[in-house]
Amino acid sequence: MADDKYTFRETEEEKARQEELLTEVLQACMEEQLSFIPPEGEIARKHRFSGEFEQSMQEMCATRGRRQHRRISSREFTYGFNKIAACILVILMAGGILTGGYLALHRASGVDSTAQVETAAADMAEDTAVMAEESAEDSAADGGTGERETAKVPEQVSFAGQSIDLASEQEVSGETDTVKTLVSCPVLTRDAEEVKVTIGNMGEAAISYNANMELQVQVDGAWYVVPRRQEPVGQQDTTVVLEPGMAQDEELSFADYALDYDAEQYRVLTYVDGVPYSAQFRFESVEQGLEEALEE
């Protein structure tokens, strides 16, 4: 263990000097290692790269490593966003039909219309209050108000039988003027096998994003990373380039994760040109699922 004179708190200057010295040592060690490596030509004489290697490197050089990148047409772009719009429309229509049916049922049962209006008004007021409350909660979670930032957020929490870590990014935008990230459906059924995320480039320059997206869950207002059961074997270039005006669908399979369907909210996070973006979703409640099953 350290002697007494070393137990004093190191000053920043001392730390800087130590880091400088460590850098110097590491540089010297690297030079030492490099000194044992023969010149390029000599190695080339001893080793010939395989045809497979040469071919894949040729492709990599031709595309500067973007050989696995996918480019999509404007048609696909329109189609992707149309699907999302259609999904939202279906939800709105279903909501409308349910509300209409509910009101018709009550009218038929002879409930006083004034009372209905009052009830509806009260429901609306209640809904508005709930929405406002939810909105406030959301803004606390996503907008990153000072209140939550100052509050102690646990670094790890227990989730779906495992310990999960606090996400490094808490305040993440879903869209900017140039980039949009959307999930196919903001509320997923519990038997959904994957979530589809559409990334759109609304700007005038190409963007690149990481298709290896991260799943995060909201626990007590803070975001935590849901780890994969198993990391993908073999490294792949997961960078996708999107030309201006294009969009790309990405799928995140739930089979890779241990999930809690009752969690507050989930989000899929990716980095677009180094900037994090996310799209949120949640699973339907048990009641919602039952209602749908009964309707069917």
Place this chain on the structure above:
Amino acid sequence: MLLYLSVLDTEEEKDKFTEVYEQYRHFCWYVANQLLEDAQMAEDAVQETFLALTRHLDKVGDVESPATRKFLMTIVKSKAIDILRKRKPEQSMEESEYELPDPKQDVLGDYISRENYNALISCVLELDESYRVIFEYKYVHQLSDREIGELLDISPKLVNVRYYRARKKLQEMLKKEVAGRGGR
């Protein structure tokens, strides 16, 4: 490949990436092969190295400079280590356990002094490559945890965990080395 390069030459489109590739592919293979002792796997490591480089080409200045050579050496070593890790999944399991650093136990700074310079050199040279590359990324190439994470395809948090493990290991080695030399 030669045909392709000649096409690029005539069209004056040979970019930095291709320059780096031409200049260092055999060098990278040699470094990888030293660690992996398998020519085929060394080729895989080289491929992964250049794939990673496509996303971090901005960190490469002068193609011919010693800094570029060192940067490539660190990347290819880390890619070779990744391949080794995948061959031994039990090590990966251990990796996934996030061990939070205890700052009280980190007294490496106490051993980093001019008087211990030779001991430092000796220990760094003996340090396992998996630890050394983290130091190289951080100190020699001055990369942040996030940048290192992007290069290694791991989270910044895991980078931090590996960094503290590397510090701990170096500290242990230095402790023994310094004690053997009769001082600190």
